[in-house]
Amino acid sequence: MIDILGYKVYENVTVRDILTVVVVMIVTVLIAKIVTINVKRVLADRIRRDQLDFITKVIYFSIIIIAFLGVTPILGLNLTGLLVAGGVAGIVIGFASQSVVSNFISGLFLLWERPIKIGDAINVDGVFGIVEDIHIMSTIIRTFDGLYVRIPNERMFTSNITNLVANIARRVEYRIGISYSDDAGKAIKVINDVLSDEPFVLKEPSPDIFVDSLGESSVDVVIRFWTPTSEWYSIKTNMLWKIKVELEKNGITIPFPQRVVWFANKLGLEK
């Protein structure tokens, strides 16, 4: 047994050294996991989830990298020499793993630039969804209909990203047609009252309600108002019906498309 442990694998590195490195790295991973779990437990209620994930990832990989740098001498590896000696191999490996490295570097830039955070609602190249996780090689998105989408970080980095929740307030816009016989001023007042009663329709920037055009069948009123981004969807989906109900209560009609047709000769029906 002792002979096996003392068996030289290469240069002065023995099986014992390799086993030591393996054990140290396993213990390190365990320690890193324990530390990150405890950090998560302590900070869970105090900071945002995306910040917490970022911090725990940094801690986790820092512990592992420090441990790895610590054990490399046991393996007889001189990192400085390795960098120089590995130049040619590096080029070969570099070409072979171009996309891997590209994804890795893009991942680092994404973590640094932070155009998105975990939990953000985003649109990347037509993929709409919630950012579930940002890994070092890829970003995981859960689409609004519940699908799992993995996007390589290189694509994330080079695509147009629309972050739907990056700003704290968003605007909602409706267009409502009212009958030509109705009072547009009254309609605007009714709509304004409905918006005033809704807590999450923001006071400032103030709602904007105006007659935008005289359409074929209706007088078109445009309604624009702002809401906190967190409430945007629920407000957008609720307010239109509230406005419609309130307009009807006040005798304002939303007409169907209609066309007045004049006949040159009287209809046979009337004769």
Added chain:
Amino acid sequence: MYGEYDIGDLNLDRDDFLIAVEKDDNFYVYRRLCKEEVSLKRIAGSGKIVLNPVEPVNIPKNITNFLEIELKDKIIIEPKSKITIYVTFPIEIGTFILNREFAILDVFTLTDPKYTLYGTPSKGVICRYWMSDVYGKVPKTDVLKEGVLELELLNSSEDWVEFGKVVLDVYGMKIYYDDTRVISKASVNITSRGIAETQFVDGKYKMKKAIEVYTAKRLHVLRRSFVMEWGL
């Protein structure tokens, strides 16, 4: 109305709201009816029920920790001067259960909540909005609807400044109350025509101190100031 109640004795039936706790087998059942909204909680355990005013940023739901009070009449303040004014703030009533530690049961309000944006959509903050008259002394208010905020205004700039609104971070808001008054205190340091630093301070009034929602949520909060940089 504010104060401590034995859990089985709480039964407040008023024109604008109803709060009652009833025994139901192994539970106490907390019911609150206000503005046609019902809150119902089952309590497994016992203790005292505490009702007091809380930081007014919880209704309809907590999306911000900022309160903006707009003054109906703007004030022009001379350079290098200090004045104290009184404004009102909206009341939200918190119901807590107390048995060694506090836990929140419910928060409701008799006022109509409204929110606003202070600053820009990208860099501003969402605030609970309230408009108030300006008073030179502590005004009389309905303690279930309006509290009084003692506002110390310091114009440390070299210019006359126009002051029309205050935005405050409610972390650290200390509210005191009795049967006739609900009061809190804040300071505003105006450093230039468009910039001021605001923060709640502990007025240490000789009244009962309200339990804060953030304390009850076990959030450790340092006293926080806010810099108003998008106009006063």
